[in-house]
Amino acid sequence: MSKAYDVIVIGAGAVGTSCAYHLVKKGMSVALIDMRDVARGSSSHCDAAALLSDKQPGVDVALGYDSIRRFLELQEELSNPFDLEQGGSLTVCETEAQVELGAEYVKAMQADGYDFQMLDKYEMKQKEPFLADDLPGGFWSSACCSLSPFKLCFAFVDEVKGKGLDVFIHTKVTNILLDDKGAVCGVDTDQGRFTAKNVVNCAGVWSGKVCDYLGLYFPVEPRNGIILVSSQTAPMCHQKVQEYGYLITKFQTGFKQDPLVEKYNVTMNIEPTEGNNVIIGGSRNFTGFTEVADINVIRAIARRAIRFFPILKDMNCVRAYQGMRPYMAEHLPVISAVDEVPGFFIAAGHEGDGIALDPVTGQLISELVAGEKPHKDISEYSYSRYKGKGPKA
Numbered sequence: 195m196s197k198a199y200d201v202i203v204i205g206a207g208a209v210g211t212s213c214a215y216h217l218v219k220k221g222m223s224v225a226l227i228d229m230r231d232v233a234r235g236s237s238s239h240c241d242a243a244a245l246l247s248d249k250q251p252g253v254d255v256a257l258g259y260d261s262i263r264r265f266l267e268l269q270e271e272l273s274n275p276f277d278l279e280q281g282g283s284l285t286v287c288e289t290e291a292q293v294e295l296g297a298e299y300v301k302a303m304q305a306d307g308y309d310f311q312m313l314d315k316y317e318m319k320q321k322e323p324f325l326a327d328d329l330p331g332g333f334w335s336s337a338c339c340s341l342s343p344f345k346l347c348f349a350f351v352d353e354v355k356g357k358g359l360d361v362f363i364h365t366k367v368t369n370i371l372l373d374d375k376g377a378v379c380g381v382d383t384d385q386g387r388f389t390a391k392n393v394v395n396c397a398g399v400w401s402g403k404v405c406d407y408l409g410l411y412f413p414v415e416p417r418n419g420i421i422l423v424s425s426q427t428a429p430m431c432h433q434k435v436q437e438y439g440y441l442i443t444k445f446q447t448g449f450k451q452d453p454l455v456e457k458y459n460v461t462m463n464i465e466p467t468e469g470n471n472v473i474i475g476g477s478r479n480f481t482g483f484t485e486v487a488d489i490n491v492i493r494a495i496a497r498r499a500i501r502f503f504p505i506l507k508d509m510n511c512v513r514a515y516q517g518m519r520p521y522m523a524e525h526l527p528v529i530s531a532v533d534e535v536p537g538f539f540i541a542a543g544h545e546g547d548g549i550a551l552d553p554v555t556g557q558l559i560s561e562l563v564a565g566e567k568p569h570k571d572i573s574e575y576s577y578s579r580y581k582g583k584g585p586k587a
């Protein structure tokens with residue numbers, strides 16, 4: 195029988211390691227449990243961006259901005275670097291119709307006080323000279339960052355391991371235990387029993403399976419994506435660049451600009467890495483639990499990227515990988531206590547924003563577990579949106 199902890203965190207991805215770190219900073223003892231290893235789920239099969247330019251105006255962008263603020267603090271706070279760069283991001287429109295839609299979006303962001311600017315085709319080419327000549331314009335957002343999600347997970351763990359945090363890898367949680375009042379008292383795993391009065395479900399695409407142990411409805415599903423890595427290159431892009439269609443495919447279906455998008459839901463996004471490669475995305479598909487990259491989707495991603503950056507035609511792709519985004523139909527994660535089960539918390543369902551919202555999610559969960567008022571209004575992220583819903587409700 196292991197020692198009793200204040201909190202058990204299930205899942206050592208970006209979200210779980212951030213929660214564990216922020217909980218220890220509040221003075222709590224934490225067991226971080228993962229069936230694989232630190233950063234071996236979605237958080238090592240993804241892009242590296244914390245964007246504002248892919249958020250919806252309102253609560254979505256407000257949380258994204260708060261998270262970037264916290265990233266900048268963490269850069270000073272954590273001993274190990276995680277390659278944070280606040281280089282901004284460029285969104286490229288392919289048609290005049292998209293420029294008009296983009297201008298409305300930029301206006302809404304500016305009205306909320308965020309630094310977004312429309313760019314005409316010449317201003318855009320100044321930022322990215324290798325863009326195709328026929329693109330009519332786009333917009334720029336200065337606050338967007340890139341970072342290494344893999345290094346970030348380890349930076350959180352290394353900072354507090356042995357100082358309040360114990361990490362258990364290759365350990366699968368198989369049940370959540372309740373006391374006779376129906377409150378959380380621990381978990382069973384394939385390596386034995388752990389005791390704690392609080393459990394945080396940070397199991398990403400698997401968080402629905404963890405909720406199943408308690409009979410709780412949690413409709414998360416994998417929305418898959420593939421990333422290509424180019425051979426090393428002289429600088430050919432200077433910041434995160436994505437096409438406007440990236441926003442459309444994130445929040446809607448039926449973006450009919452290009453046949454490839456229709457077939458594989460592929461839109462261009464690209465960013466340079468520290469090692470002089472470029473990483474090129476991406477796709478958004480519902481193909482179930484899999485980490486296998488389909489060659490047809492890889493081809494489609496390459497073709498779409500060449501449409502925007504013709505120079506890529508002469509480069510090699512050295513690697514491709516697929517990851518699973520924890521998708522929720524409302525496009526908002528759950529960051530919440532679960533009223534039905536005292537001591538049970540959920541931080542999951544971040545879809546394509548689990549890295550971007552990582553610091554603020556950990557901070558908010560630590561406030562909730564400590565019984566404090568969250569520093570932001572997170573009512574829209576409450577589990578209560580599923581009250582009375584779903585087959586198990």
Ligand SMILES: Cc1cc2nc3c(=O)[nH]c(=O)nc-3n(C[C@H](O)[C@H](O)[C@H](O)COP(=O)(O)OP(=O)(O)OC[C@H]3O[C@@H](n4cnc5c(N)ncnc54)[C@H](O)[C@@H]3O)c2cc1C
Pocket residue numbers: 204205206207208209210227228229230231232233234235236237238239240241242243244245365366367368396397398399400401404417418419420421475476516517518519520541542543544545546547548549550551
């Ligand atoms: C192609 C692609 C590109 C992306 N790009 C971006 C981006 O640019 N910016 C961004 O913000 N987000 C991006 N994302 C999304 C991001 O990767 C996810 O939102 C994020 O990684 C989710 O983190 P997580 O900690 O919730 O899940 P994970 O990293 O998957 O961690 C969950 C962990 O739970 C563990 N686990 C599950 N069940 C159990 C159990 N029963 N017992 C013990 N352990 C368990 C798993 O082993 C896993 O390690 C992208 C995703 C993809 C696929």
